[in-house]
Structure formats: C-alpha cells, structure tokens
Amino acid sequence: MSIIDWIKHPWPWYVAGPLIGLTVPVLLIIGNKSFGISSSLRHLCAACIPANIPFFKYDWKKEIWNLFFVLGITVGAVIAANLLADPEPVKINARLASDLAGYGITDYSGMVPKQLFNWQNLLSVKGVLLMVLGGFMVGFGTRYAGGCTSGHSIMGLSTLQWPSLVATCCFMAGGFIMSNLILPLILSL
Amino acid sequence: METTNTNTDFEVRSLDANSVNESRLTHKWYHNIKYMIVGLAFGIVFVKAEIISWFRIQEMFRLQSFHMYGVIGSAVVVGIISVWLIKKLKIKTIYGEAITFHPRTFNKGQLYGGLLFGLGWAITGACPGPLYAQIGSGAYVIIVTLLSAVAGTWVYGYIKEKLPH
Numbered sequence: 001m002s003i004i005d006w007i008k009h010p011w012p013w014y015v016a017g018p019l020i021g022l023t024v025p026v027l028l029i030i031g032n033k034s035f036g037i038s039s040s041l042r043h044l045c046a047a048c049i050p051a052n053i054p055f056f057k058y059d060w061k062k063e064i065w066n067l068f069f070v071l072g073i074t075v076g077a078v079i080a081a082n083l084l085a086d087p088e089p090v091k092i093n094a095r096l097a098s099d100l101a102g103y104g105i106t107d108y109s110g111m112v113p114k115q116l117f118n119w120q121n122l123l124s125v126k127g128v129l130l131m132v133l134g135g136f137m138v139g140f141g142t143r144y145a146g147g148c149t150s151g152h153s154i155m156g157l158s159t160l161q162w163p164s165l166v167a168t169c170c171f172m173a174g175g176f177i178m179s180n181l182i183l184p185l186i187l188s189l
Numbered sequence: 190m191e192t193t194n195t196n197t198d199f200e201v202r203s204l205d206a207n208s209v210n211e212s213r214l215t216h217k218w219y220h221n222i223k224y225m226i227v228g229l230a231f232g233i234v235f236v237k238a239e240i241i242s243w244f245r246i247q248e249m250f251r252l253q254s255f256h257m258y259g260v261i262g263s264a265v266v267v268g269i270i271s272v273w274l275i276k277k278l279k280i281k282t283i284y285g286e287a288i289t290f291h292p293r294t295f296n297k298g299q300l301y302g303g304l305l306f307g308l309g310w311a312i313t314g315a316c317p318g319p320l321y322a323q324i325g326s327g328a329y330v331i332i333v334t335l336l337s338a339v340a341g342t343w344v345y346g347y348i349k350e351k352l353p354h
Contacts, residue, residue, distance in 0.1 A: 007237070013259030016238030020260065021267025023231055025275060028288045030223050037318040039198070041342040055346030068221040070321045072228020073235065077325025080236035092244045093253040111236070111326045112243045112314055119330050130312055135320070135334035137309030139341025142317060144302025144352065146198045146293070149316040152303075153261060158268025159290050167299040172250075174307015179250030183311060 008086050024158050033065055036151030038142035040070045081111075103187040116187075126189040145170070235322040243314025250311050296354045 027033040044067075046060035090108045100106070105113050121127030142148040145167045147156060153171065156164020235241045240260055248254035274280070275288055282288060310316055313334055315323055320338060323331040345352075 011234070011238040013238065013256050014263060016234050016240065017260040017263030018267045019234050020231070020240075021264035021271065023227065024268040025271035026227055027224070028272075028275060028282070029280065030227070030283055031220075032282050032286055032288055033224070034291070037321075038316070038342075041317060041339050042198070042346070044339050045343045045346060049343060051343075051347075053343075053346045055349050056343075064218075065221050065224040068225040069228040069231075070318070072225035072230075073232035073318055073321045074325040075225075076229040076232020076234075077236050077241070077322035078232075079229070080233040081326035084233070084237060090239070090242070090244065093248050093251075096244065096248055096251060096253055108244060110328055111239070111241050111323050112328045112331065114328075117243075117328060117330050117334075122330070122333060131330065131334045132337045134309050134312030135337030136341035136344075137305050138313060138315065138317060138320070138334075139309075139338030139343075140345045141302045141304070141306025141309055141341070143198070143342045143345040144298045145306055146296075146298055146302070148306065148318070149261070149310075150318055152299075154264050154268055156293070157265045158272045159292075160269065161293050163293050163295040163299050166295065167303040170300055170303025171307040171310060174304040174309075175246075175250040175311040176307075177304075178308045178311035179247055182308070183247075186312070 008084055009088075010086055010090075020154065021158070024155060031065065034151070035155040036066075036147055037070060037073075038139075038148035038151060039063070040066045041139050042143060043067055099184075105187075124189075126186060129186050129189075141174075231318070232322050232325060235319060236326050241315060241319035241322045241326065246311060246314040298352070298354050301353070 024035050027035050042056070043060045043063050046056040046058060050056040092108055097108075100113070105115050107114050110117075116127070116130055118127075122131060138148075142151075145152065147164070147167065149171065152164040152167040157168065238256075238260060239245045240257070245254065245257055249257035272290070276290075280288060306316075313320070313331075315331070315334070317338065320331060320335045324335065
C-alpha cells in the first residue's frame with residue numbers, strides 16, 4: 001500500500017490525537033499563543049458587530065492570528081475532502097445505523113447527514129432546531145463556559161487546570177443528554 | 190469595561206487586564222501565515238480522522254465507539270507532556286520570548302455554559318473548530334450554523350452581566 005493510499009484511509013485515533021495534541025506546543029512556540037478556537041467567534045463579533053458592547057470592545061486585530069488559524073482549518077478541510085478523500089464508504093456503528101434508519105437517515109457519505117443538514121430543511125422545524133438552534137448553543141455555550149473543546153478540554157487540561165476539567169465534564173454531560181434523550185425527539189419531528 | 194475579576198474567558202485572556210506578560214512584539218501581518226499553515230494541517234486531521242463527522246460524535250455520546258475518546262485522550266496526554274517539557278526546559282518562542290501560561294479560576298459559567306455547549310455539540314456534531322472544517326469539506330449549509338454560533342456569541346456578550354458567573 002502506497003503512502004497516499006494510507007493517507008486516504010480514515011486516520012486512526014492514535015495518529016490524529018497526538019497530532020492534535022502537538023498543536024498546543026506548536027502554537028506556544030511559534031508565537032506564545034494558547035490553543036483555542038471558539039474565541040474566533042468572539043473576534044468575528046468584535047470585528048463586525050461590536051455594537052458598543054463592552055465584551056466586544058477590544059482590539060481584535062491583536063488576536064487576528066486566531067482568524068488566520070480558522071481560515072487554515074477551512075482550507076485544510078477543502079484539501080482533505082477533495083484531494084485526500086477516502087474512496088470507500090464511511091463505516092458507522094451497526095446500532096447507530098439501525099437507529100438512524102428508523103428516522104430515515106441512510107446516507108452516511110458526508111461529514112454531516114445530508115438528509116438532515118441541507119438548505120430545504122432550513123424551512124422545517126427540525127432543520128431549524130438542528131442547524132440554527134444547535135449553532136446558537138455552540139456559540140453561546142462556549143463563550144459562557146469561556147472556551148470549547150480546544151480551549152478547555154485540550155489546552156486547559158494540558159495545563160492541568162481543574163476548572164477546565166469541570167467544563168469538559170459538563171460538555172460531555174450535555175452531549176450525553178442531547179444524543180440519547182433529546183435528539184431522538186427532534187429526529188422524530 | 191472588563192476588569193480582571195469579571196474576565197471569564199479562558200481563551201481570550203490576552204485581551205483582558207491581567208495580560209501583563211502578553212507579547213509586546215509587533216509583527217507584520219504576514220507573520221500570521223504560520224498560524225494559517227498550522228490550521229491547515231489541523232483541518233486535514235479533522236477531516237481525515239472524521240473528528241468533524243456528525244456520525245462519529247453520535248457514536249461517542251452513545252458509547253458505540255472508542256474513536257473520539259482515543260483522539261481527545263491521546264491529544265491531552267501529548268499536550269500535558271509538551272507543556273511539562275516547555276516549563277521544565279524553559280523553552281522559548283521562536284522570537285526568543287518566554288512562554289507564558291495563565292491560570293484560570295472557576296466560575297459557574299463553566300457549568301451552565303458547558304452544559305449548553307455540550308447540548309449544541311451533540312446536535313450539530315461540531316464544536317467551533319469543526320464548524321469551519323465541515324464547511325470546508327463541502328457541507329455549505331453549515332455556514333448557517335456558523336453564523337448562528339456567531340449570533341450566540343454576540344447574545345452572550347450582550348447579556349453577560351445578567352448571567353450568573
């Protein structure tokens with residue numbers, strides 16, 4: 001198997017996890033930056049719609065590295081999805097597949113289920129809950145918590161900060177509640 | 190304006206009053222390209238390890254796969270070792286500055302905000318980083334989700350003082 005074939009296969013956790021962990025020292029060494037992605041949303045607010053709110057009145061240009069970083073993530077995803085795409089269909093857990101089939105979700109080809117996340121569905125209650133409300137909770141919740149999976153769970157835990165462990169436990173608790181208890185109700189709509 | 194006491198933002202610490210150690214070096218804009226390159230590598234990992242996959246996130250929260258636990262767990266282990274080495278060896282930045290760390294204090298936002306984010310994470314299958322990557326991977330409708338996340342951040346800033354912290 002050639003290297004390019006190997007790269008095109010889905011990467012195992014023991015390759016991806018350490019690479020993500022290395023982002024912490026790399027950002028520190030190339031510019032004393034703390035890894036954290038959700039703050040990019042705050043900078044976008046500060047840059048575009050500060051509206052005289054104290055929380056957005058700061059010199060966002062000093063934090064512009066963060067916007068370059070998320071631009072990089074977007075471009076990286078374009079490259080991976082187009083040039084390094086896996087020719088095989090995505091494999092998902094059999095129990096998840098049978099559960100999802102009950103809601104009419106049978107297409108696993110995208111990173112998000114195309115049968116749920118599409119433009120037409122924005123006109124339905126289900127679609128608004130999934131795409132609009134879901135996004136709102138991600139933006140509101142991460143800033144309220146003062147960080148996201150990268151800022152708290154990776155950077156915060158890497159520097160052994162117990163408030164970040166509390167936040168991470170709450171992220172997981174929220175996820176368990178949504179995935180197992182609430183999402184089935186939304187998908188039944 | 191914010192003071193040290195009311196700052197609850199873990200990530201944007203350098204914007205706030207306690208940022209006395211903040212870098213005073215100023216660089217031309219193109220120095221930011223290096224962050225874009227790190228982001229680019231990061232985005233490729235996100236897609237190739239399917240960390241931005243809604244299906245993988247559901248498997249995680251339904252305990253149907255070890256994948257995401259392995260990713261986050263091994264990332265934290267590598268992060269802890271790296272930070273320990275940086276402190277132990279007093280490694281400096283490429284510009285010769287000392288690397289600084291900023292301890293955070295607990296506030297109730299980590300509970301309430303954390304839970305809210307967790308709920309949103311399981312709906313969208315994405316934390317903020319993966320939102321950008323999902324768009325890049327071709328799910329253009331996620332632009333709506335990203336804009337909604339920006340709106341959520343804005344509303345938080347608007348009502349911040351009224352929320353329990």
